[in-house]
Amino acid sequence: MKKHILVIPGDGIGQEVTTWGKAVLEKIGQQGGHEFTFDEALMGHAAIEATGTPLPDETLEKAKASDAILFGAIGHIKYDNDPTAKVRPEQGLLKIRKELGLYANLRPIMLFDELLGASSLKPEILKGTDILFFRELTGDVYFGEKKRSDDRNTASDLMIYHRYEVERIARKAFEAAQARTKRLCSVDKANVLEASRLWREVVQELAKEYPDVETEHMFIDNAAMQLVKNPKKFDVVLTANLFGDILTDEASQIAGSMGMLASASVGDGTGFFEPIHGSAHDIAGQDKANPLASILSVALMFEISFGLKEEAARITSAIDKVLKDGYRTADIADAATDKSKILGTTAMGQKVLEYL
Numbered sequence: 001m002k003k004h005i006l007v008i009p010g011d012g013i014g015q016e017v018t019t020w021g022k023a024v025l026e027k028i029g030q031q032g033g034h035e036f037t038f039d040e041a042l043m044g045h046a047a048i049e050a051t052g053t054p055l056p057d058e059t060l061e062k063a064k065a066s067d068a069i070l071f072g073a074i075g076h077i078k079y080d081n082d083p084t085a086k087v088r089p090e091q092g093l094l095k096i097r098k099e100l101g102l103y104a105n106l107r108p109i110m111l112f113d114e115l116l117g118a119s120s121l122k123p124e125i126l127k128g129t130d131i132l133f134f135r136e137l138t139g140d141v142y143f144g145e146k147k148r149s150d151d152r153n154t155a156s157d158l159m160i161y162h163r164y165e166v167e168r169i170a171r172k173a174f175e176a177a178q179a180r181t182k183r184l185c186s187v188d189k190a191n192v193l194e195a196s197r198l199w200r201e202v203v204q205e206l207a208k209e210y211p212d213v214e215t216e217h218m219f220i221d222n223a224a225m226q227l228v229k230n231p232k233k234f235d236v237v238l239t240a241n242l243f244g245d246i247l248t249d250e251a252s253q254i255a256g257s258m259g260m261l262a263s264a265s266v267g268d269g270t271g272f273f274e275p276i277h278g279s280a281h282d283i284a285g286q287d288k289a290n291p292l293a294s295i296l297s298v299a300l301m302f303e304i305s306f307g308l309k310e311e312a313a314r315i316t317s318a319i320d321k322v323l324k325d326g327y328r329t330a331d332i333a334d335a336a337t338d339k340s341k342i343l344g345t346t347a348m349g350q351k352v353l354e355y356l
């Protein structure tokens with residue numbers, strides 16, 4: 001199979017971890033059967049510095065011309081602490097999601113048994129958890145009209161959903177539920193928000209087309225609580241953009257760390273594969289970031305964009321073996337970890353390549 005992949009490292013640890021996602025792609029290419037070609041492009045703070053804009057036209061053109069995109073993370077502390085900045089790294093990510101029609105963000109909560117002790121939650125609560133989040137990605141309060149009054153004292157972001165936007169992601173989630181344990185939980189705030197009432201209405205209507213799927217509706221506040229109380233009760237979780245953003249960072253603690261959660265953003269065209277974490281200013285440039293989320297994002301690319309299930313499984317199994325042999329990055333180490341096996345980003349990336 002011949003595929004052209006655009007790599008967008010972005011900022012901070014995005015650059016560090018993407019090196020290893022790409023290295024895994026290269027290694028699988030060298031192992032035979034597939035030819036992967038690469039291009040690289042700027043986004044986020046790196047792009048603002050070089051071109052003045054967080055998503056240069058060139059990046060978008062390269063993205064549209066590729067078969068899949070491997071993205072790292074964007075963000076810079078300068079903007080986090082300056083709410084008045086008009087041009088911001090995050091705008092690049094939001095724009096590329098919109099331009100590529102990436103309306104469905106799949107965030108699997110995959111739990112490696114070896115990491116049961118790495119979580120802040122009790123192993124007996126976690127064991128056996130396997131959740132697939134469908135986070136809507138191109139609507140909601142993220143893309144509704146933003147306003148600030150002339151006196152700067154009033155601000156608003158419009159939470160808006162159209163029926164077709166709810167319907168298309170809900171269909172994907174129902175189809176995934178059919179292929180899994182046939183349970184779907186739709187999370188909203190329909191007791192308060194009109195956009196959520198539309199969401200619930202649409203999901204209820206669609207549920208009639210999937211009678212084999214057991215559909216449940218839950219309010220976001222309750223879902224946030226249930227997720228740590230009894231994560232096993234969830235299988236496919238369908239939710240809106242903002243709720244999904246927050247719930248999946250919370251759910252990363254089930255898998256042990258933000259550094260373990262990969263994601264696939266899909267929709268109308270080229271698939272976009274990204275860890276759920278950000279540029280992590282607190283550890284950037286220190287060779288501390290866990291590269292496994294980026295490497296697992298490559299496994300999702302193989303499975304979802306290329307239909308290469310065997311290669312995807314090879315990646316997951318290499319990670320599993322690395323963990324079984326006791327190797328950890330600092331974020332997933334626990335009291336039982338042999339200190340000499342706590343690796344930096346580079347050594348962990350190399351370990352996975354070695355086991356692949």
Ligand code: NAD
Binds near residue numbers: 073258260279289
């Ligand atoms: P973050 O995800 O960058 O970091 C949150 C915490 O998780 C930090 O303590 C960090 O050290 C840790 N962490 C994250 N990834 C890790 C990894 N691979 N290995 C080990 N530890 C890891 O979130 P934040 O601190 O709220 O945001 C930092 C910047 O990133 C902000 O500018 C934000 O806008 C941006 N951001 C970007 C994305 C993205 O590009 N998709 C996602 C979230 C945040």
Ligand code: IPM
Binds near residue numbers: 090093094276278
């Ligand atoms: C994510 C991030 C982004 C989001 C930000 C950086 C725009 O938190 O990918 O989860 O909120 O979608």
Ligand code: MN
Binds near residue numbers: 245246249
């Ligand atoms: Mn997020």
